[in-house]
Amino acid sequence: MSNYDIKDISLAPSGHVKIDWVRHNMPLLNGLEEEFRKTRPFEGVRISLSVHLEAKTAYLCLVLAAGGAQMSVTGSNVLSTQDDVAAALADDGLSVFAVHGESEESYARHIEMCLEHKPNIIIDDGGDLVGMLHTKRPDLAEDVWGGCEETTTGVIRLKAMEAEGILKFPMVAVNDADCKHLFDNRYGTGQSVWDSIMRNTNLIVAAKTVVVVGYGWCGRGIAMRADALGARVIVTEVNPVKAIEARMDGYSVMTMAEAAPLGDIFVSATGCCKTITVEHMLTMKDGAILTNAGHFNCEVDMEALEKAAVSKHETRANIMGYELSNGKLVNVIAEGRLVNIAAADGHPAEIMDMSFAVQALSAMYIKEHYKELENRVIDVSGEIDERVARRKLDAWGIQIDTLTPEQEEYLHSWDL
Numbered sequence: 001m002s003n004y005d006i007k008d009i010s011l012a013p014s015g016h017v018k019i020d021w022v023r024h025n026m027p028l029l030n031g032l033e034e035e036f037r038k039t040r041p042f043e044g045v046r047i048s049l050s051v052h053l054e055a056k057t058a059y060l061c062l063v064l065a066a067g068g069a070q071m072s073v074t075g076s077n078v079l080s081t082q083d084d085v086a087a088a089l090a091d092d093g094l095s096v097f098a099v100h101g102e103s104e105e106s107y108a109r110h111i112e113m114c115l116e117h118k119p120n121i122i123i124d125d126g127g128d129l130v131g132m133l134h135t136k137r138p139d140l141a142e143d144v145w146g147g148c149e150e151t152t153t154g155v156i157r158l159k160a161m162e163a164e165g166i167l168k169f170p171m172v173a174v175n176d177a178d179c180k181h182l183f184d185n186r187y188g189t190g191q192s193v194w195d196s197i198m199r200n201t202n203l204i205v206a207a208k209t210v211v212v213v214g215y216g217w218c219g220r221g222i223a224m225r226a227d228a229l230g231a232r233v234i235v236t237e238v239n240p241v242k243a244i245e246a247r248m249d250g251y252s253v254m255t256m257a258e259a260a261p262l263g264d265i266f267v268s269a270t271g272c273c274k275t276i277t278v279e280h281m282l283t284m285k286d287g288a289i290l291t292n293a294g295h296f297n298c299e300v301d302m303e304a305l306e307k308a309a310v311s312k313h314e315t316r317a318n319i320m321g322y323e324l325s326n327g328k329l330v331n332v333i334a335e336g337r338l339v340n341i342a343a344a345d346g347h348p349a350e351i352m353d354m355s356f357a358v359q360a361l362s363a364m365y366i367k368e369h370y371k372e373l374e375n376r377v378i379d380v381s382g383e384i385d386e387r388v389a390r391r392k393l394d395a396w397g398i399q400i401d402t403l404t405p406e407q408e409e410y411l412h413s414w415d416l
Contacts, residue, residue, distance in 0.1 A: 004090040005097045005113065007083040015088025018055040019062070026056070026353035027395040028388065029063050032360050036067030041364055043068030046143070048119035050111060050129045051150060052080040052341045053098045056352040058089050063360060065094060072117035074098050074110045076125040077295075079334060079342035108132075115140045121363050122147035124171075126295040127154035134166060145370035146170040148362045149377075150355070152185070152216065153271045153295035158377045170373035172362040174355070177380035179388040181217045184355040188347030189340065190221025193267060193293050194229065196344035200318045200333055201289060206230025211263035213256065214270035215242040218293055222267050223251055234259045236275075256280055265289045267339070268299035276300045278308045278324075286328040289319075291339040302336040318343040357388045 023030065036042070047064055051057045053075040065071050073089060075081040075098035083100050090096045095117060097110035111128050115137055122129045124147060133141045146169045149155050155175050161167040174180055198205065210226040211234045212219050223233045223246070235246035236256045247253045260280040268275045271294050278301060281288070292299045305322055306312075315321035321329050334342035346352070361384045366373075393400065403411070410416070 003095045004086075005099070005110065006086045006090055007099045009087050009090055011084040011087040012091035013084075013088075015055075015058070015082070015084035015086070016091070018082070018085055019058050019088055022055045022059050022349040022352075025349040026059060026356075028353045028357040028391050029059055029360070031391060032357060033063045033066050036063060036360075040068040042367065044070070045121060045367060046070045046072070046117055046119045047121045047123060047363065048072045048074075048114045048117050048129060049123040050074050050076045050114060051123065051125040052076050052338075052346060053086055053096075054080065054082045054341070054346055055085050056346065056349055056356065058085045060356040060359060061089060061094060062092065063356075064363065065092075067360075070117070071095065072097075072114045072119065074114040075107070076128060077338055077342060078102050078104065078107045079337050080346070112137060118143045119147075120145050121366055123150070123359060123363060124148070124154055125150040127157035130154075130158065130161070130171065134161065134168060138168070141168045144169045146172070146366040146373060148172045148174045148359055148366070150180075150359065151175050151295055152181075152218070155377065156271055162376045167375045167377070169375055170366070170370065171377050172366060172380055173377050174358050174362050174380060177358045177362075178385045179392075180355045180358050180380075184347060184351050185217035186221035186224075188221070188351035188355075189218040189269065189293055190223075190225040191351075192340035192344060192347050193222050193291070194225050196340045197265065197267075197289070197291060197333065200316065200343050202316075203289075205265070208232070208264040209234060209262050211236065211256075211259045211266045212251075213266065213268040213275045213299070214272075214294075215239075215246045216269065216271075218269040220249075222269055222293060223249070226265075226267075227251070231265075234262060257283075260284050263288060265291070266300075267291050267293055269293040270299060271295065273298040274301045274304075278304045281305065281330050282324055282326055282328070284328065284330060287331060288328075289331045289333065290336070291333045292336050293339055295338060297336040297338075300332060300336040302332070305330075305332070305336075354388055354392055357391065358384060361387065 047069045072095040081098040081100045097113040210231040212223045233251045237243040260283045309322040311323045
């Protein structure tokens with residue numbers, strides 16, 4: 001029997017349907033599930049996982065459980081949990097602690113309940129599991145061998161902890177794997193952000209001016225898809241190299257102060273705070289749409305906006321309109337939280353298939369090597385990246401060339 005704190009276990013049938021859909025579209029996890037059922041690599045291993053709790057994540061949990069893992073699961077955002085999916089996992093016997101729309105206090109309590117599982121391995125998305133293990137519940141860290149971090153924001157937090165010398169166990173930067181950030185961050189974020197904006201606003205993107213804040217891999221994907229939809233794209237950046245890249249990719253580059261009066265839709269994707277401030281909002285067009293594609297709801301300065309707004313009202317489901325002191329209205333989707341998952345279904349299944357295959361194999365790497373690893377942020381091994389890439393090509397029925405012995409020798413020689 002599972003231990004759970006969810007909205008309603010009777011929602012499980014709907015969640016099972018969602019999980020079955022992604023299962024049919026995630027061939028890499030299919031292969032790992034089949035392999036894990038035979039080899040049971042996580043037999044007796046306790047894994048605590050905090051990732052956006054929707055169908056793709058649920059399937060990762062079931063794959064790990066098929067390998068023998070004792071799973072304890074929670075969400076990584078108060079708006080991204082899908083209650084029927086959480087119910088389906090509980091129905092399948094996993095320990096689940098998450099409710100859509102819960103308070104920050106309830107969210108923190110569920111993080112703690114997930115950790116009381118006394119995990120050997122943690123799988124984190126944004127760093128809240130690691131954060132609590134290092135602050136409120138360090139007593140639960142003694143059994144942790146190590147873990148994996150899914151997203152840019154979480155890796156930033158981990159590297160800061162490593163720099164301070166306080167990280168208690170090794171963490172694999174799954175986000176930085178080629179088979180994660182090159183595809184998940186770019187193609188996954190690019191598609192899912194616009195899926196969310198379009199379904200929530202029911203407005204056209206073509207002929208609008210889109211301001212993309214940050215030109216990392218997520219920003220690249222968001223800008224690329226906005227351009228393909230017919231928008232004029234402006235990029236704001238603090239990194240001069242990325243700013244040059246954005247300009248050479250064909251986009252306008254300027255400061256946020258310059259971009260604010262021009263934009264119709266704003267998307268922040270930086271992993272930083274206060275990238276869009278009230279001062280910027282006061283110069284925006286009446287009815288401007290503000291969204292965040294970063295992990296935490298601080299990129300659009302929501303705290304300051306709540307204080308500065310003269311009034312607010314729901315302008316459409318999942319969209320709150322804030323009237324400013326100058327009489328203009330700004331519309332914020334999903335409370336300024338992660339727009340593609342808080343107000344939609346997140347990344348496509350085929351994309352998360354790659355990311356979660358990296359997660360599963362990185363968890364195996366921790367299990368097999370934790371005794372020899374230092375307490376720092378470590379890269380995903382090249383072998384894992386190549387294994388996932390080759391499996392993806394196989395799933396597509398694509399073959400590629402192989403170097404001949406002569407070519408191998410040539411590429412490893414200096415005396416040509």
